Amino acid sequence: xxxxxxxxxxxxxxxxxxxxxxxxxxxxxxxxxxxxxxxxxxxxxxxxxxxxxxxxxxxxxxxxxxxxxxxxxxxxxxxxxxxxxxxxxxxxxxxxxxxxxxxxxxxxxxxxxxxxxxxxxxxxxxxxxxxxxxxxxxxxxxxxxxxxxxxxxxxxxxxxxxxxxxxxxxxxxxxxxxxxxxxxxxxxxxxxxxxxxxxxxxxxxxxxxxxxxxxxxxxxx
Amino acid sequence: xxxxxxxxxxxxxxxxxxxxxxxxxxxxxxxxxxxxxxxxxxxxxxxxxxxxxxxxxxxxxxxxxxxxxxxxxxxxxxxxxxxxxxxxxxxxxxxxxxxxxxxxxxxxxxxxxxxxxxxxxxxxxxxxxxxxxxxxxxxxxxxxxxxxxxxxxxxxxxxxxxxxxxxxxxxxxxxxxxxxxxxxxxxxxxxxxxxxxxxxxxxxxxxxxxxxxxxxxxxxxxxxxxxxxxxxxx
Numbered sequence: 001x002x003x004x005x006x007x008x009x010x011x012x013x014x015x016x017x018x019x020x021x022x023x024x025x026x027x028x029x030x031x032x033x034x035x036x037x038x039x040x041x042x043x044x045x046x047x048x049x050x051x052x053x054x055x056x057x058x059x060x061x062x063x064x065x066x067x068x069x070x071x072x073x074x075x076x077x078x079x080x081x082x083x084x085x086x087x088x089x090x091x092x093x094x095x096x097x098x099x100x101x102x103x104x105x106x107x108x109x110x111x112x113x114x115x116x117x118x119x120x121x122x123x124x125x126x127x128x129x130x131x132x133x134x135x136x137x138x139x140x141x142x143x144x145x146x147x148x149x150x151x152x153x154x155x156x157x158x159x160x161x162x163x164x165x166x167x168x169x170x171x172x173x174x175x176x177x178x179x180x181x182x183x184x185x186x187x188x189x190x191x192x193x194x195x196x197x198x199x200x201x202x203x204x205x206x207x208x209x210x211x212x213x214x215x216x217x218x219x220x221x
Numbered sequence: 222x223x224x225x226x227x228x229x230x231x232x233x234x235x236x237x238x239x240x241x242x243x244x245x246x247x248x249x250x251x252x253x254x255x256x257x258x259x260x261x262x263x264x265x266x267x268x269x270x271x272x273x274x275x276x277x278x279x280x281x282x283x284x285x286x287x288x289x290x291x292x293x294x295x296x297x298x299x300x301x302x303x304x305x306x307x308x309x310x311x312x313x314x315x316x317x318x319x320x321x322x323x324x325x326x327x328x329x330x331x332x333x334x335x336x337x338x339x340x341x342x343x344x345x346x347x348x349x350x351x352x353x354x355x356x357x358x359x360x361x362x363x364x365x366x367x368x369x370x371x372x373x374x375x376x377x378x379x380x381x382x383x384x385x386x387x388x389x390x391x392x393x394x395x396x397x398x399x400x401x402x403x404x405x406x407x408x409x410x411x412x413x414x415x416x417x418x419x420x421x422x423x424x425x426x427x428x429x430x431x432x433x434x435x436x437x438x439x440x441x442x443x444x445x446x447x448x449x450x451x452x453x454x455x
Binding site: 051 | 248249250251252274297298299300301307310317319320321322323324325326327329330341342343344345346347348349379389390391392393394395396397398399426443444445446447448449450451452453
């Protein structure tokens, strides 16, 4: 990875700008979890964790961890004033019933029509989908946070996904270490470049059809 | 008051046999029925089908049943963090059915509520929907999922009384309330078994009608899977 590309915190920082006042937000494991650190403090947002908490706060101070208060990544957390706990069926009623305004999750692959794969590599990694299939099947506002290419340097933005799918035609926006991309009916539309990254570099790292219209501005972080 | 209280885990597990299907509450290691699991390890019954969101870690939770090869099939949504599980799955010793987490919760709730099946959008267009009936409602596609059928449901609650009323704490609630009354026999273990009349009826999360047996767990380790803290500034 070149130095001028964003790191995980950079991706999280850019995604945090998509979080609006009054939003209920579900954050996936990995880069999405970091988004909470960068949300403006002059807006009111509540974070939902699918294991049954709304109004998640920061990690506890040492000595204040509680085995009965964790997030979906099984990490110890705290709650903020106004928080609530609930059972798993209620949690997924919030998700399936479209009461959650924004879902941010990671992915192994995204295709130009918005399909996402993030739960299984046949013969290699089978951890399961957790709540991801429920989230992507119902959420209307899904942002994927991921690196533009995998460890082998191959593009993760594809014409069609090669891995087993998590959901079909559901991703609306992707924020990577190189770019912000919108999924349109015609393919990946380049909206912004990471600071110092050229359109040509993004094109090269994108296997699916990339739509480039006019000047592409740099992200403001 | 109909008395559901049993003396200990041995009495609570009466009737469990080889080849049965069990449901277990818990998310990760939080809110798992530790005492029932320890009891099942002792009984060493085999050929079990276990419905649980996760499969524990190598040396705790359902991982203990896996170590003794007591489980024939796991129905879960996420099974990472368990090497023995992975080994048994890849070698074909263990049959694994991975299903979306919301579907798992709802299949339990449907069993509790008397619905044979329900439609959900989760998994449509993926291998989860293969072989299942699908149907369009208002322009969107849904997958038909069946209610669970299980012999026993093992539940962990914070407080309970002899009437079987339960109160949960924090995110240890998770699948536990949804699984109460979803199996033929629901066994609840609690940290505190309080005298009947002490629980405020306004605060009861699960009414006792959904619980057949309740006991005070002899020991709760309540292990933390990912201890994550922040530093105090200054």
